[in-house]
Amino acid sequence: MHHLAGRLGPIRDDLEPARRRFAVELRGLFSELGISVRGYAKRQDIHPTLVTRYLNGEVMPSEEFVLDLAAAVEQSAGRSRNVDTGKLLSTRRAAEDARPRGWGNATRLRREITEALNNARVAQADLQKLIESYAVAQSRIAELEVLCAALRGTAIPERTIAAGPRWTYNRNMLLGRGATAAYVQAVDLATDQIVSRLADPASPNPPPTEARVFIPAQSGQTTYLSALVAKAVDAGYRMVLVISPPLNAARSQLQARLRDSLAPVIDGGAPLLWITSDEIDFRPSGPLFQAMQFEKTEPELPLYAPANLGKAMTRLLVVKKNVAVLRKTIKLFELIQTPLREVPALVIDAEGRPMLPGSAIERTLARLKSTLPRAQHVTFAALEPTEVNSPNAFMMWLPRPPDVISSADRVGDLP
DSSP, X not given: OGGGTTTOOOOOTTSOHHHHHHHHHHHHHHHTTOOOHHHHHHHHTSOHHHHHHHHHTSSOOOHHHHHHHHHHHHHHHGGGOOOOHHHHHHHHHHHHHTSTTOOTTHHHHHHHHHHHHHXXXXXXXXXXXXXXXXXXXXXXXXXXXXXXHHHHTOOOOOOOOOOOHHHHHHHHHHHHTTBOHHHHHHHHHHHHHHHHHSOOTTOSSOOOOEEEEEOOTTSOHHHHHHHHHHHHHHHTOOEEEEEEOSOHHHHHHHHHHHHXXXXXXXXXXXXXXXXXXXXXXXXXXXXXXXXXXXOOSSTTSOTTSHHHHTTXXXXXXXXXXXXXXXXXXXXXXXXXXXXXXXXOEEEEEEEEOOOOTTOHHHHHHHHHHHHOTTOEEEEEEOSSOOOOOSTTOEEEEOOOOSOSBOTTSOGGGOO
C-alpha cells in the first residue's frame, strides 16, 4: 500500500468500533486501486481532503461514493474481482448507526422501510401488468382515432421517419449481436413513433414537446435509448443531452454503451462530437468551450436551416442527474456563441423517477428547459403514471417486446 504512505494517518483510537471496521474495510478496498488519494479524487471530481476524511473514518461517505469505489475496483481488476456491495453497505449502515447523535431507532426504521419496499414491489408487479394491458388498449384506441380522422377527412399526416445511416448502423449491430428480428422491429417502430411526434428540427418555430415513454421492465431500455439517439441524429438534432442515473458508474456505463452503438463517422455525413468522456461528465476548459461552438456552412442562415444542418456535427453529452453537474452543464450551454434558439436539441432523461415538487433537482431541470428554447424532451419513465401538463406533451406506453435475443445468445451482449 505504498500509495497511501504520507497521505493517510492512522485511524483514531477513540473511533467507535463499528466505524473503525468500516474505515478499515474501505481502506482495504481503496488500496486495490493502486492510485493515490489525490488521483482518485481528481477522477471522481471531489476534493482530496474529503476522500482522506472518508478513509480515516472521520466523515461518513455517501452510498454513492461507496458504490462508485466498489465499481472502480471491479473495473480495474476485470472480471476476477466481485465486490460484495451488499455487505459493504451493511457495514456502512452499522457505522452510521454508531455515530454520536445518530439515529437511536435506525434498526426499527430500517425494518419498517424493508417491509414497505416489499409491499411496494408486489404492488409494482401488479401495476406493471395493468399498464401492459393499458398499453395494448391505448394502441388500439390510437388506431381507431386515426381511422375516424381519415373517414372525417381531418387526419393530420405524421412526419415520415426515414431509415438514416446512424439507425442502419445501430440496427445492424443489434442483429449482429444476436437480437431477434422481431425485437429489432419492435424497437424500430416504437422509436419511429416517438421521433415522428417530436418537432421537426428544421422548423423555424418548433413547439417544445415533452414525452414520457413507459417501457416494461427487462425490455432493454438502453437499446431503445440508443435507437432514439441514432434516429434523432439522422433527423437533424445537433445537440443530444442524455441525463443518466446519479451514480458515476451508471453514467460511465451508459455513455460507453451509447458510444458503442453509434457509428462515429458516416460516409458523406458529419462525425459525432462527444463532449463528455466515458470516465467523467466534463470539466470546464477552453477546448471544451471551443468544441461547443457550432459550425455553419452558410453563416448568414440559422443553424436549423437545411443548408447548415447537413454539415454540422452533433454534440453529445451524457451527464448525471445531479444538481451541481446539471448547473455546470447549463453554464456551458450559456457560453455557446451560436444562439441557442437556433440549435435543434434533444434532452433525454434516462432516469425518470418522480421528483419532489419544488426540489432543487426539479428547479434545475426547469432552468435547463428554459436555457434550450428549441429542445424536445423525452423521459424514459418508470411505471408510475405521471400527468404531463404541457399542451404539446404526450405519453406513450410501449408493450412488452418479443424475445430480445435468440436462445443461443446472452442478454448481456446487447447494448
